[in-house]
Amino acid sequence: MPAKPATATHFDVSKIGKLLGDSSRVEMISSLIDGRSLTARELAHGAGISASTASFHLAKLVDAGLLMVLSQGRHHFYRVASPEVGAAIQALLRLAPSGKAEPAARRKTQVCFARTCYGHLAGVLGLAVAEALQAKGLIEACGEEDFLLTRKGERFFKKLEIDLDGLHAGRRLFARQCLDWSERKPHLGGALGQAFTESLIKRKWLRKKTGSREIHVTKDGQAALRKLLGIRTEALSSAFFTADPAKNATKRRE
Structure with a gap:
């Protein structure tokens, strides 16, 4: 299953900070932090946003090098770009205010x-x-x-x-x-x-x-x-x- 590499060749800390300032983006990344690969539709559902809005956010996250895209036939799956990126995001989430980006926890599943x-x-x-x-x-x-x-x-x-x-x-x-x-x-x-x-x-x-x-x-x-x-x-x-x-x-x- 070929993977589309992130377009960013290095990490722009200020850009990443702005990206993670949006709760929908944080929610989508958090859904992938345990190593799973999910489609844009699944991520949109989890974040409680429309598919078009999710695609807009996901494109920015891929461009910043935080996520990568895996293609299998007509389907495209998103996952965290690397274990190093995952570890960095986990560290940042520990510093995030507890009241933000928690729709997954509020879903009674x-x-x-x-x-x-x-x-x-x-x-x-x-x-x-x-x-x-x-x-x-x-x-x-x-x-x-x-x-x-x-x-x-x-x-x-x-x-x-x-x-x-x-x-x-x-x-x-x-x-x-x-x-x-x-x-x-x-x-x-x-x-x-x-x-x-x-x-x-x-x-x-x-x-x-x-x-x-x-x-x-x-x-x-x-x-x-x-x-x-x-x-x-x-x-x-x-x-x-x-x-x-x-x-x-x-x-x-x-």
């Missing part, structure tokens, strides 16, 4: 509630897991990109039959802070995040929807997550799917 991201758990549930792991002293934030596994955490993951030595020996980074595109906060990524998610799926506590990245919590999983991490998934789901977006937006502005 199962994908926003729980999904896989490069094999690890993401969405509202993924963030809840990462926060619970930190609250229990199992992992600690290390800088802005990694998590540090504590001694207590080692015992916790080994009880789940996760081969920590094998993960350390692998090529994938061990425990990363992966910025969640819908929640805008880091969930547990890297080899540890993937192994943990696979362990929950193997135990049939989580179930993947066929042909989708959606994740569903089983009855056994509800009990297990409550016992292991104190996460009440039923209450978490109820709060997410019944929350009033308008009220939440008002609270963020106050």
